[in-house]
Amino acid sequence: MSKPRGVFVAGNWKMNHGPAAARAFLDGLARLGFPSDAVRRASGGRALQSAVLVPAVSLEVARASVAQHGWSDLLQVGSQNTHFEASGAFTGEVSAPLLKEIGIELSLVGHSERRQHFGETDESAGKRTASLLSQGFEVILCIGETRPEREAGQTEAVLSRQLGEVFRAAGAWMKSKGLEFSRTHWARLTLAYEPVWAIGTGLTATPEQAQEAHAFIRQWLRGAGTAGGAAAGALSVPPAETTAILYGGSVTPENFAGLLACPDVDGGLVGGASLKPESFLKLIETGAQAI
């Protein structure tokens, strides 16, 4: 298989598509012929994974609509953000147990827009990641550098710092609950490299830039996962070879195949191009062809 970790295509709708539009999107996908035989084949054994990350108000309708279409094994519905506590005085937040009640078990964590506008930090992203993984959720955890950081040649330093702080906070959260990360937890974690300068700007990283950053992240995981690395930082990190790393930042049906041709790019986290069924379908078909 040319993609040893398969391909994951996740659409982030951000603050778009209320319940009526969510249903119309999914009906539109069906009218366009989703899932094709290639997608159905590739989704068996989860070589191809697809998901839409929808506004909280649309989660229930999207989940029900996916089930009505018979796609529960083909297209996941996930939250864009989830709090680490189960309940309490956290106005405006949703928790894992609340989401589970409506059949949601996938969440995005640490998106740069959460960091930029709502004060999310590596520490809070780490706590959310640990809490969700320990409650059986799948998590897509975002990291990435800003434009000034890239221009100053700090991309790798920023990625190292983010990874270190996220996994330090995740480990501390687990310890505080008397838990430890296991293979089963890590198998539910996907990373997303999203250079902030490429998100919603039309400025996609070149395949070379994406590959370089993804290879660096994987190398960092290898190092931190060794006895020396773990001892030095007391870190538990996901396994380097099996953890999927998605690229995000102005992915389109036109540039996706080039990005997927990179050995360390295992899929895409897509904003703008996931909002229309036509382009989202093309992305999924491109993912199926890359496997």
Ligand code: PEP
């Ligand atoms: C995103 O929302 O994570 C994203 C990458 O957006 P866009 O594809 O629009 O750049």
